[in-house]
Structure formats: structure tokens, C-alpha cells
Amino acid sequence: MTAPRGDGTGRVAVVGSLNVDLVTGVHRHPAPGETVLGDDLVRLRGGKGANQAMSAARCGADVTMVGRVGDDEDGRAYRDHLSAAGIDVSHLLTTPGAPTGTALIVVDADGENTIVVAVGANSRLEAADIRAAAAVIEAADVLLVQLEVGEDAVEAAAAIARSAGTRLVLNASPVRPLPAWLVDLADPLLVNEHEAKAYEELSGEAASVCVTLGGRGARWGEDSAEPRRVEPLDTTGAGDAFAGALAAGLARGLDRGAALAAAVDAGAAATQWTGAQPTG
Numbered sequence: 001m002t003a004p005r006g007d008g009t010g011r012v013a014v015v016g017s018l019n020v021d022l023v024t025g026v027h028r029h030p031a032p033g034e035t036v037l038g039d040d041l042v043r044l045r046g047g048k049g050a051n052q053a054m055s056a057a058r059c060g061a062d063v064t065m066v067g068r069v070g071d072d073e074d075g076r077a078y079r080d081h082l083s084a085a086g087i088d089v090s091h092l093l094t095t096p097g098a099p100t101g102t103a104l105i106v107v108d109a110d111g112e113n114t115i116v117v118a119v120g121a122n123s124r125l126e127a128a129d130i131r132a133a134a135a136v137i138e139a140a141d142v143l144l145v146q147l148e149v150g151e152d153a154v155e156a157a158a159a160i161a162r163s164a165g166t167r168l169v170l171n172a173s174p175v176r177p178l179p180a181w182l183v184d185l186a187d188p189l190l191v192n193e194h195e196a197k198a199y200e201e202l203s204g205e206a207a208s209v210c211v212t213l214g215g216r217g218a219r220w221g222e223d224s225a226e227p228r229r230v231e232p233l234d235t236t237g238a239g240d241a242f243a244g245a246l247a248a249g250l251a252r253g254l255d256r257g258a259a260l261a262a263a264v265d266a267g268a269a270a271t272q273w274t275g276a277q278p279t280g
Helices: 048-058 073-084 120-124 127-132 134-139 151-164 180-185 193-203 238-251 256-272
Strands: 011-015 019-025 042-046 062-070 088-095 101-107 113-118 142-146 167-171 189-192 209-212 218-220 223-225
Touching (some): 011 048, 011 151, 042 048, 048 062, 048 073, 048 256, 062 120, 062 127, 101 120, 127 134, 127 151, 134 151, 142 238, 151 167, 167 180, 167 238, 180 193, 189 193, 193 209, 209 238, 218 256, 223 256
Parallel strands (some): 019 101, 062 088, 167 189, 189 209
Antiparallel strands (some): 019 042, 218 223
């Protein structure tokens, strides 16, 4: 295991999405073509990239967020929100002519959710933006990336990490075909059970795979961890809390088992509030 480069807190560079989450609760999810009545609409902050950045920061990591928001009130408020949490937003770019990404989230009585994302400014993140942030990725202990931004940006970030010797944690969600070199570079490739099956069909077996198992915890190779028992209020963002905590643990030098256990605890804790990020 490569030792952290910083002062022990661990440096995490996050390349990814930022969304405004519009959330409503329902008794049950509708069938195709069916209408059901929901609760009052709640406006929260989300996006896999920002969720994971917030989680890593809450776990004590030194975090930089690389992404794009719209030139709108949502984008300005999100920048202030991340900065107030101690996250470096110097590479969070404003995108004229595009709205900040928006996610439409429906949560049922069991706390399970369905999500549709209108990507907005997230889709404008380009390889050139990533190259402008190369020094941040090169200095990081861990680069944390998801797939809610374009493939050019993802691959540019991974290529910089490979050249610099920065560890890549790739949360390969949502599922899409990935080049073999990117899958091989990931340590780990972070997926849930459904995504793991999809990637086995798309890419074959990866060298380092961490699979989240919902309420049953997670496994990474021969290591596994189970969460403390909780009654979930809302599972939105639990996987992102896991990813951010895992990256933070690896960045500060925890071994695989310890980092996995910390991430499972963070994922369980994230089911105890409404939305992807805590409001307090």
C-alpha cells in the first residue's frame, strides 16, 4: 500500500457531478404509466460527485471538488455550500448557458428510492477542464471519480492519476462500457451488486472490486464488513457516503479492511437523514 503523501489527513480529489435534488415521498413506487400522489416536494443538494466530496470531508480528508455548475442561483449556492464545508472549490467551474444538474428522486415507505437525473452543466465537464486541475490530482492520495460526467473527463482524470501514481477509486455508476485500462487501474472499482453483474458481462473480471451490499454491508476481495443495525429513513446517497468515506480512509493510510469498515458505517449513518447530504 502506498503511504499517504500529506500530513495524515489524506488528500482526496473528486471529479464528478453536482445536482439539486428534488425529493418527494410516496407510499409505493408507481408502475409504468401509473400516477401516485407524493408528499410535499423537498429541495436538497446532491449529485454523486458532491455527495462523495462532502462525505470525504466529513471523514477528515482534505478535499478538492472538480466539476461544473450552472450560472444560476443553484450553482452559486452550491459553491458556497461546499466552501463552507472546507472543500476547495477553485476547480468548480461555472457554465454559462447551462443549468445546474437536477435529480428527481422518489422515496417509498421502505426508504427505497428511484432517481432520474437531468445532467445540465455536468455534461459540459471536459478533458481540458481536468487537465487544468492536473496539479490537484497529482498531489492527491486518492482520486475519486464517478460516471455522471462525460467519459472524456473521466478518462483524462484517470490518465493523470496513472502518470502521477495517484490511487484511483472509480465508482462505476451509472453503468456504461469502460476501456480495459481504466477498469484495471481502479483500486477499487466500486459498484453495487447489480452493477457488478453488469460489468462482469461488459468487461470481465476486474483486478480490484469493492461491492456494496445494501443493508448487508460490503465486500472487497477477501475482506468484508457489516453495518450496525439501523432503521433506514432514506437510502438516497448511502452509496455515495460509503464511497467518500472509503476514499478518505485509503487517503490517510488505512488498510483495506479498516477503510471498508469505516465506509460501511458511513453508509449506514447516511440512511438516517432525508436526502443525500445532511442538512445540519
